[in-house]
Amino acid sequence: AYIILKSKHEVEKLFYKYYFKTADYIKLLNKKLEGIRDGKMISYSYFSEIELPYPTINEQIKIASMLIYFERKIEIEKQVLRLYNNQKRYLLKNLFI
Numbered sequence: 001a002y003i004i005l006k007s008k009h010e011v012e013k014l015f016y017k018y019y020f021k022t023a024d025y026i027k028l029l030n031k032k033l034e035g036i037r038d039g040k041m042i043s044y045s046y047f048s049e050i051e052l053p054y055p056t057i058n059e060q061i062k063i064a065s066m067l068i069y070f071e072r073k074i075e076i077e078k079q080v081l082r083l084y085n086n087q088k089r090y091l092l093k094n095l096f097i
Contacts, residue, residue, distance in 0.1 A: 012060035
């Protein structure tokens with residue numbers, strides 16, 4: 001039921017972790033899916049037809065590092081927003097005392 005793929009070349013796993021979640025890649029993948037509704041699958045032959053980007057390992061590392069930084073920054077900003085929303089609720093609740 002599963003095929004395990006291993007790269008023949010050195011790759012930065014985090015680069016591909018993010019790449020495989022991009023809208024462009026998912027669109028390419030959806031074109032190759034077989035089946036109906038939730039039971040969709042992709043054969044190895046169709047999967048192997050999808051061309052993957054292969055920047056140099058240094059570029060992959062730089063890109064992955066930037067994406068990790070942005071992901072962490074977004075999480076911090078979400079936490080700050082939650083705290084501000086909590087503060088806003090508190091202040092509105094106590095405004096008319």
